[in-house]
Amino acid sequence: MIWLLFGLMLLAAALVVTWPMYRRQKRVSAALVTSVVIVLGVSALVYSGVGTPVPPPAAASIDEMVAALDNRLQDNPDDIEGWKMLARSYMQLQNYPKAIAAFERVAALEEPASAQTMASLGEALLIQEGSPGSSRVGQLFESALAAEPSNPKALFYGGIIAIERGNQELAADRWEALLALSPPPEIEDVLRQRVAEWRGEAQPAAQPEEAPAAQPGAAAPAEAAIAVNVSLAPGAAAAVARNATVFVIARDPAQPSPPIAAVRRSVADLPALVSLSNADAMLPGRLLSQFEQLEIVARVSQSGGPIAQAGDWYGESTLANPGSGGTIDVVIDKQLP
Secondary structure (H helix, E strand, C coil), X not given: CHHHHHHHHHHHHHHHHHHHHHHHHCCCCHHHHHHHHHHHHHHHHHHHHHCCCCCCCCCCXXXXXXXXXXXXXXHCCCCHHHHHHHHHHHXXXXXXXHHHHHXXXXXXXXXXXXXXXXXXXXXXXXXXXXCCCCHHHHHHHHHHHHHCCCCHHHHHHHHHHHHHCXXXXXXXXXXXXXXXXXXXXXXXXXXXXXXXXXXXXXXXXXXXXXXXXXXXXXXXXXXXXXXXXXXXXXXXHHHCCCCCEEEEEEEXXXXXXXXXXXXXXXXXHCCEEEEECHHHECCCCCCHHHCCEEEEEEEEECCCCCCCCCCCEEEEEEEEXXXXXXXXXXXXXXECC
């Protein structure tokens, strides 16, 4: 059962990648195809455990089968297993409004809703809204964890919401609990990296002292997707403490939250050439190389936390075609009001 639930979590992570990419690009790119393959592969694993969403008549399309199930449930409104199957099917079809309605029906029939239902409803709402900032989304995952502290989906998304709210300790606690469920190795590595960063137990490797800062137009290191030449403008240098934390973040201009990748440095390290690669991804499967354009932000955090606050100094620049690598200059020269 643990692996089944973790499979559902991975499926959601892949959907978070795939649907926004399609809405933005309006075409079938190589990155989108890769993400679809991930979705289909994980879906096959998941549904091998829970069964096909709808028994497949030979000549019927998926849409027709789901519509038939939906119609049947109108005559059998108390069929809780049918509603669960319908909700999973609509998630598979990326019809999130109808998935949400079906999960709402399941929650009403269960009285009280199970942890898995609350987590699944929260997941559907999060994907539909495109941001973890909704108070209801957060409450659903909190309620799911209160009912079942080891629920993988709630732990995963609960960690993301915690970090979005600036609570690194809680985010680390939740993803450590997820690690205790023995996730697949490729997911385990990402979880461990993020937990170590949030705990302050591991810092990204510093550049050798003899390595000069990159000049405009210099090639990125071979092992890095992006090389960011970060520096402080004189006004910022005079205003910030040398031990203040600097976050270097890559984000999607169309959907800035959550960030795609992030690394941490100190003001004392600047100027510095900072490498951002797929290894720094915040979410499994959501990689720098999948985006056609990235916004690179370097921010001095007055609080030490990842959430921007009034008084923070920052700089930003936009990079096209990040999958091909490159070097970009970011000068920290503006202050948040």
